[in-house]
Each structure stands twice: as structure tokens, then as C-alpha cells.
Amino acid sequence: MTTPKTLFEKIWETHLVREASGEPALLYIDLHLVHEVTSPQAFEGLRLTGRKVRRPDLTVATMDHNVPTWARNLPVTDEISKQQLDALASNCKEFGVPLYDLDSDKQGIVHVIGPELGLTQPGMTIVCGDSHTSTHGAFGALAFGIGTSEVEHVLATQTLQQARPKTMEVRIDGHLPAGVTAKDIILGVIGRIGTAGGTGYVIEYTGQAIRDLSMEGRMTVCNMSIEAGARAGMIAPDQKTFDYVAGRPHAPSGKDFERAVAEWRHLPTDDGATYDRLEVFNGPDLTPFVTWGTNPGMVVPISGRVPDPSSAHDEGERRATERALEYMGLTPGTLIEDIPIDRVFLGSCTNGRIEDLRDAAAVIKGRKVNPRVYAMVVPGSMPVKVQAEAEGLHEIFIAAGFDWRTAGCSMCLGMNPDILKPGERCASTSNRNFEGRQGKGGRTHLVSPQMAAAAAIAGHFVDIRTWEPTA
């Protein structure tokens, strides 16, 4: 009998290039994703030291953070953004790294296109200079965000120096009630364990509610692991995973695919394997959540109220609550449903996939966006946009009064022209509600796509569980 192992341990151990006491482990990286914001200084570092990209064939780049989401035939008007996009193009050319640029029909947010292209597969190690790389863990891969110095390290050596993280099992038992989504699972988890609760851990999500999720939903959950402080989140691969990967451009085919699946079936955590920590949630008890403050842990159920600083656990939290309420322009005790909104943003690597757009479209079909609200949909990738248009979803959004855009990060972080004005309040399907994240002075409330869609129609937050479908 071999010792039972967790999914994490299996991947970690098969990727160790070197392990010596008193040193961090040297981990081999199967896939390195690159985008324009965190890579220029890394390529510059290579140039200065005369180093090459060791494995351009395991590296792939895309443009996402800076790209305007207006029509692709229009030029990028922000000079500095354009400079950064151009720098990526010339770096990729110089170092031989494949690039999906603005002219590519595969372009999109790095964490959306990896899985779409079939590059994200079970059992792999995946890194990117981007904290939401945890998304790819939904396939049973070990995926995490790294800094620019580490990007340079991976480019030069295809390895990463890593201290071995601890493991945490987050188990969601039972089925989710109607109207409660993957987004609500992860907001609920962050609300309980806190934004630093997962620091130092790799989280494996298990349990019935996780098994029930589609691949899109699993990606939403893993995506926000970093918001709980965990660099990686993972979910054991199963038939849904294999079916998602099958037939994608970079997936193995025929006999190779069968062989791959046979190997992937060995990845899930063995019976009897142990984690360093366990957190259990009861799926049927979860509700739709809305963040009220300036970090993703500041979250309450839709039926709740804006909290009172006096109920904080300690002085630091009390002051953080006061500061957040002041920034958000909220009064303690206000019912969440009574908070009016000005903007709705549907998109991002958290909720910009086809299923998210389908779910939102089902909520708004045949209705009109409230006159006080400006709402926009930004598909996570060009293939998502094309698919949505093939299904006629864009017509539903446009008829309701949503703006229908091209792919990119957009107002998730507002590096492109899509930003909130000071004081504007936004129901957003993205992942961070930090001060100024979506524009200086902008007020972000994180919600699921369904909740964002319903808020667009109502002009304030509503409990999606009470939403009447239109005939």
C-alpha cells in the first residue's frame, strides 16, 4: 500500500525538479501564461542579462488588461496602454513566444482563454503573473499567480522556486438552493475564513455542491481563492472536466486523449489522505451574497443589512469597517435590498464565461434596464462573444438596454477606458471591491451574474430567489 495522497501532493511531487533541505523546492512549470501588464520588466530583465526564454513552446501570451472593449477595428487611443500592448507584441516576437493579439479571434482574458484553448489540463502546473491564475485549478491543476521577478525566473528556467504550501479542504456538503451560485459559494467561504484565512494554503474544494457545479462554476470558485488569501484553489477532475477538455484545440486527441484521461483519473485525492485544515459548509444553508465594503470578506446575505462598526470583533476591524462604510457611502443598518445602484458590470475572469452570460440573460429576458442604471456586458473572450451571439444572447442584452462589448478585463480593474466615476455605485460580477479598483471613488458591490442582472432591471439589489421569470 502506498501512502494516500491529496490531489495537491500528487501534482507537487511529480513536478519536483529538485528538493534539498534548507532551500525552496524547484518546481517544473508546464504552462506559463503571460499578459501585457506584468511581463515587460521580466522581458527587459532577460535582455539585460542576455538570457533566453527556455521553453517558448510552453509559454503563451495574450492582451487583456489594457484593451479597449469598443469595436476591434478602432485604434487603441490611450498612448501609454498602446505602448504596453506594443511592448508585449515586440517582446513575444523577439523571444519567440506565441501571442493572441487584438486581431486574434481567440483573444480574451488570460484565465478564460487558457481553458478555452485546451491548454489548461488536469495534473499540470500553471503560472501567470496574475493572482487569479488560481482559476485554472478548477481542472485539477496546480495553478497560482506569481510576481514579475518570478515571471522572469520562469521564462529563463521554466521552473519556480517554491516553499511547499499547506493544504486546506473546503467542503461544501449537499446541494445549493435555487438562485445560489458558484459565486455565492466563494463569497460565503471568504466571508467566513476572511481575506487572509487561506494565506499559506492551497485550497481543495470538495463536496456535493462542488461536484454539482459546471466547469464554469468551478472556475468561478477557484478564481477567487486568492481573495481568501490562498494562492491556489483546486477541484478534483471528473467526467465533466474530461468532457470540457475533449476536442479543444490543444487537447490530446484519439488514443492520446484516452491515455491522458486514464492518467487524470488517478489525480483525485486518495481515501484516507489528510489536509492540514478543514472547513465545512452546508450547501443548502448558503444564500445569494452581496459585498458591502472594500474587500471581498466584507460580505452579507442579500437578506442582510449594512453592518454596524460597533459589532466588530476588535479595534482594527472596527476602524476598517468605519473606513469602508465611509468610502462606500453607506449607513449601518440599511437593508441591502434598499441600496440603489448606478452601474452594472457583467464580465471578468470570475464571471465572463458563456454560462454566466446565459444565466444573466435568462434573468433579464423581456425586461428593460432601470433608467437610473448604465449596464454593460464584456465577454471574457472573443470565442465567448461569438458563442453568445450564435445563441442570440446579445439580442436579449441589447434589447434590455445593456451595452454589448468586445473581450477584455475592462471594468474589473479599469485600466482601459471603462471606469466608474467617483461616487458611482456598481453591481459587479468581478472579484475585487477594493477602494478605487473600478475607478477612483467608485463603489463596487460583488455579486453573481444573476444578481447583477436583476439589479440592473430593478435599479437596486434584489433577492434573485424571489425573481419572477417573464412569461
Add this chain to the structure above:
Amino acid sequence: MQPFTTLSGVAAPLDRVNVDTDQIIPKQFLKRIERTGFGPFCFFDWRYKDDGSLNPDFELNQPEYQAASILVAGRNFGCGSSREHAPWALEDMGIRAVLAPSFADIFFNNCFKNGMLPVVLPESVIEELLARAKERPGYALTIDLENQVVSDQEGVIAAFDVDPFRKECLIRGLDDIGLTMQHEPEITRFETSRNVNLPTTPVLA
């Protein structure tokens, strides 16, 4: 990389918890393609008023902290985005060490890659340091990495832990990539036994 051995300097108090990297360096400054020059934009939204003038209410704008090289902050410092622009900005502003009860992982790593030292100290010690830095203008600390202690004029305040490997790299100013490249034969050996079924990235027609 600039070695880090002993650092003495003014300690600036940033008495806030969960300071995220979006605050340390907001996104509009991430478009630069250089590693340097981020200092003037550090804590931009807190530091400046809408008209571009200094916000007198922001703690780090007080004249006594202008020369600070040590930042004392609340727990979970550096959470959120992986942007290494955060330590670059702090360093460009003159900060070479951050003291806090806890740090977010990626920020913590990024510091070491830039010759900066993040020091984890118990919450009670941080509270005391924050109080002293606020009450005594020009309050200075010395961080001795070799002996792993933080002290002020009156003597040792606390010892701290640091990973021995990282400590060595900081003290000697070692370049990670150069170190790893010494293990090139092991990387090559690993590659030859790698599963051939794994994907490669060339753009497909």
C-alpha cells in the same frame, strides 16, 4: 540585487489592516514598462487630493515621515493583486522594510526578490511600534537581518523569524535566476522524462 544586511531608519506608521496592492499602486500606473519611477505614485489615492495636492490627512504625508525607510502596518499587508509594482513603488519611495503582523503570500515573496525585507512581528509588538512611531517624531528602528532582531535607541524590541535561504539571498544580494541556472542539468533531466502527451502552445491555425 542590492544586499540587505542592517537597516536603520525612520519608521512610518500606516495603521490600517488589509492594505491591498491596488492601494499601494493603483492600476493607472501599471502601464509603465519600467521597474523604477513608481515612488511618486505610491498610495496615490490616499496621498493626493483630487486637485493633485498632498492630502494632509494621510499619515505618511506628515513631514517627519518623509525620510522613512521602514513602514509599520496592520495585518494582511499587501493582499490582492500580484503586481510586483507594489514593492517597486515602496522601494522607489525609500522603503526597504515593512513590519506587520502578517502579509499576503505573493507580496511577501515579491519583497525578497527586490532586496526588501518583510518582517512578521506579533500584533502586540506592532501596536507598540505604531504607537511609538506616531508619538515620537523621528522615531527610528534598526533591523539587523543577520541576528534577526528589531531594535530602537533603547535596545532590542523583538526577534523575528526568516527563512534561512531567503535570508542568505538577501544578505548576499543573490540573483534567484542565476542560482537556479546552476541546476540546469537537473532541469534538463526532468524535461527528458516529462510526459510527451502534455500540451505545447504554438498558435494553431
